[in-house]
Amino acid sequence: MSAPGISLEGQHSIGGLPLFDAELMIPAARWTCLLGRSGVGKSTILRLILGLETGGVFTGRIAATDGAALTGRITYMAQSDLLLPWLTVRENVCIGARLRGERVDVARASALLDRVGLGPHAGKRPPALSGGMRQRAALARTLFEDRPVVLLDEPFSALDAGTRADMQELAAALLQGRTVLLVTHDPAEAARLGHGIVVMSAQGMTAWPAPRSATPRPVSDAEALDCQTRLLDHLRHPRAAA
Amino acid sequence: MKLRDSLLALLVGLGLWQAIVVLTDAPHFILPSPARVAEAAYQSRVLIAQNAWVTAVEVFLGLVIGTALGVATAIQLALSRTAERLMLPILVFTQAVPVFALAPLLTLWFGYGMASKIVMAVLIIYFPVTSAFHDGLTRVDRGVRDLARTMDAGTWRFMRHVQIPSALPSLGSGLKLAAVYAPIGAVIGEWVGASRGLGYLMLLANGRAKIDLMFASLIVLACLTVMLHLLVGRLAARLTLYAQGRAAD
Numbered sequence: 001m002s003a004p005g006i007s008l009e010g011q012h013s014i015g016g017l018p019l020f021d022a023e024l025m026i027p028a029a030r031w032t033c034l035l036g037r038s039g040v041g042k043s044t045i046l047r048l049i050l051g052l053e054t055g056g057v058f059t060g061r062i063a064a065t066d067g068a069a070l071t072g073r074i075t076y077m078a079q080s081d082l083l084l085p086w087l088t089v090r091e092n093v094c095i096g097a098r099l100r101g102e103r104v105d106v107a108r109a110s111a112l113l114d115r116v117g118l119g120p121h122a123g124k125r126p127p128a129l130s131g132g133m134r135q136r137a138a139l140a141r142t143l144f145e146d147r148p149v150v151l152l153d154e155p156f157s158a159l160d161a162g163t164r165a166d167m168q169e170l171a172a173a174l175l176q177g178r179t180v181l182l183v184t185h186d187p188a189e190a191a192r193l194g195h196g197i198v199v200m201s202a203q204g205m206t207a208w209p210a211p212r213s214a215t216p217r218p219v220s221d222a223e224a225l226d227c228q229t230r231l232l233d234h235l236r237h238p239r240a241a242a
Numbered sequence: 243m244k245l246r247d248s249l250l251a252l253l254v255g256l257g258l259w260q261a262i263v264v265l266t267d268a269p270h271f272i273l274p275s276p277a278r279v280a281e282a283a284y285q286s287r288v289l290i291a292q293n294a295w296v297t298a299v300e301v302f303l304g305l306v307i308g309t310a311l312g313v314a315t316a317i318q319l320a321l322s323r324t325a326e327r328l329m330l331p332i333l334v335f336t337q338a339v340p341v342f343a344l345a346p347l348l349t350l351w352f353g354y355g356m357a358s359k360i361v362m363a364v365l366i367i368y369f370p371v372t373s374a375f376h377d378g379l380t381r382v383d384r385g386v387r388d389l390a391r392t393m394d395a396g397t398w399r400f401m402r403h404v405q406i407p408s409a410l411p412s413l414g415s416g417l418k419l420a421a422v423y424a425p426i427g428a429v430i431g432e433w434v435g436a437s438r439g440l441g442y443l444m445l446l447a448n449g450r451a452k453i454d455l456m457f458a459s460l461i462v463l464a465c466l467t468v469m470l471h472l473l474v475g476r477l478a479a480r481l482t483l484y485a486q487g488r489a490a491d
Contacts, residue, residue, distance in 0.1 A: 127488055
C-alpha cells in the first residue's frame, strides 16, 4: 500500500456566494494538520476530499498525486465515534466489510482490537464502554478499512485531556505510513502530531512551520510547546506574524 | 403500565360502577350490576370464549399482516425516492377516508366471515405502522450515513445493517398504536356484518335486551385489548433496548 499525496485547489461557494478559496497540499505518508477556528470551513475541506455532500458547490480540482482516482482509497474518523449500539465492538470494527458484502475477516478485527487495547472488550456493546474506549474502537474500525489515506475530523476533541494525549499517541503509531489529514481546532494537537501544519482562516490557508522533531512529540517538547503558543497567538490575533 | 396499578384501577372502576347502580337504582336491563354481569359471563362462558377466540384471531392476523405490509412499504419508500414522492401523498390521502366508512364495502367484497374483519384491522393499522417505521428509517444519523458512504456501502446492505436496526424503536411506537387500533377495526367489521366474534355477540345481546351479556362481552374485549397492549408494549421495549445496545444477551 503506497499512500498518495492529495492536492486540493479551488473555490467553495454556497448559493453563488464564495465562502473560501482553498489551496491545500497534503504530502504523501505524512500527517498534515488543518487548524482553524470553529466554523471556518475545515470540515468542509474534509467532506470535499471524501466526496460527501457539503451543501455548496466546489469549483476546482481535488486529485491524488499519483494520478489515480481517490475513490476507495480514503477512510475517515469523526469526532463522534459513530459506533452502532446494537453491534458488538468487534462487529462494529468490521461493519465496512458487511456493508460492502465482503467476507468478514473476524480474526483481523480481533487483532486490531488487541492493538488498540480493546481485546478483552471485543464482545461488549458500545454503551458499555467509556468515551475513550469507544474512540479506540472507532480507530480500530478505521484501521480495518486499511486505506492509504485517512481523514480525521477532530476525533479526539471530545475526550478528557489525559485520554486525548493517549489517543493521539496511539493514532500516530498505528497510522504511520499513511497520508493523514487531521482537522483540529486545538493548537496543541497540531503541534504534537503535524509533520505539516496549515492554518485556515476567513482569509485563506497559510502553511505554518511545524516542529522538526519526530511525531508524536512529547507533551513537554520545547519546540512543540513554542509552536503551540505561537499558533494560539495567531488564531487569536491573526495579524501577528508567524 | 404495572400489573398492580391495572388491578387497582379495575377495582376502583368496579366500585364506582356498583355505586352508580345502587345510587341511581337503575333497572338491570339498563345498567346491570357487576355481580349480575359476572354471573352472565360465567353462564355464557363457552359462548363468550368461542366468540372471543374469533375476535382474537382476527386481531392477531390483522396485526401480523398489517405490520408486514407496513414494514415492507416503509422499506420500499425509504429505498426509493421515486416511490416516496409518488406513494407518500397517496398514503396520506387514503387516511382522509375514514376506515369505518369502508366497513360495509369490505363486508360486501370479502363476505361475512373473518376475512373482511382482518382486512379492516389491516387497513386501520397499515398507516401508523408504515408512517412510524418510515420515519425511523429516514432518520439515521448523518454521520453514520457519511461513514457508510466512505465505506462504499450498498443501498440494500445499508438498509439491512444500519437503517432497519436503528428504526426498530420507531417500529415499536407504530406497533403500540396498531395494538390499540386493530381491535377497533375488527369489532367495527363485526358490527357491520358477521356471524361470530365479540362485536357480533354484543349486537346480538343488545337486540335481545341481554344487557348483562353485552357488558360481559365488552369487558372481555377490553381485557383482550389490554393484554395485547401489554404484550406489544413489552415487544416495543425489547426492540428499543436492542437498538440501544442494552438488551440482555
